[in-house]
Amino acid sequence: MPLSNSWPDRQTWLHNTNKLFNFIKHSTNSSNPTICSLLVAQLAEHLKERLNFKHVTTHEEAYKLYCACVEFINSQILTGAKAPFVLDSLEAFTHEMHAFRAHTAASKNYVNILFSSNEQALCALMFESIAKKSALIPFLNLEKASLEVLLSVSNFLHAELSSLEHNIHFYIGQYQVSAKSLEEVNRIHLSKVAIQDEQMGEAQPIHSLVKVGTVPAPVDT
Structure with missing residues (x-):
């Protein structure tokens, strides 16, 4: 750029x-x-x-x-x-910068390698196995693999981790923005409830206009 x-x-x-x-x-x-x-x-x-x-x-x-x-x-x-x-938007912007900076720094360590057809097939198999939760990794003898293949695997894992780190920073920023927005909404709602309670407490009580007296005993006829 x-x-x-x-x-x-x-x-x-x-x-x-x-x-x-x-x-x-x-x-x-x-x-x-x-x-x-x-x-x-x-x-x-x-x-x-x-x-x-x-x-x-x-x-x-x-x-x-x-x-x-x-x-x-x-x-x-x-x-x-x-x-x-606007503090929430500023912090979200800052999180985006941190995430992009981490991703850019990781990308600088990426090494481009030219592979033979056999090495490309092996790399494709390894990439597919990693994508499927590394089901085949225990069966691959990485100690005997060529340096180019090992670098390819390293680059792939490095790129995946960088992408994961970027997503973590992004979702942390989104969560913090959402949490602060929800906190502000709750604060406003609680303030309104408190004002309503205070107004109800200051209202004059309604007194009954019915006079309470003694009931006469029944008279025998």
Whole structure:
């Protein structure tokens, strides 16, 4: 992916983000929680603009800057600032970057090998056996296999593990976003219930207008 063409306004984004981030970091040192919340929200709004996570991930400076901004936002929340509304989407974007970065790093170790027809047949058999929960692996004598075949098996397993790691990061991010959304919905619902209970408790009790008296004893006739 040619970085110069894939993200034409990269330098502008880096300049604006660095300038805003440095200003907010210095401004939050002596500000009250309300001001901090506004500054954090301003930084979050800047980060939520349309970005391709692959563009940010493949540029080292942009990747570190984005992650540093998200970490700073979380640190301010821990010290009393209000969590910005777009925090979930920022964290999901960060998880996507981490997953893509791990997958890219794993792909750099992939080795392309030219095989003979016999080795290709053996590799196909091994790949199929691995896909079927490695049912035939105990019957294959890997100690006597050629180096190319062993590298092929290693590459295949490495690619499968990288894909699994990517999926784990992705689903963890999706789960955290869903969990926070559900938590927010429950909090709003419980707040409404509490308000209704409070209003019902403040209502005046209804007193019966029927006077209770003594019933006379029956008279013998």
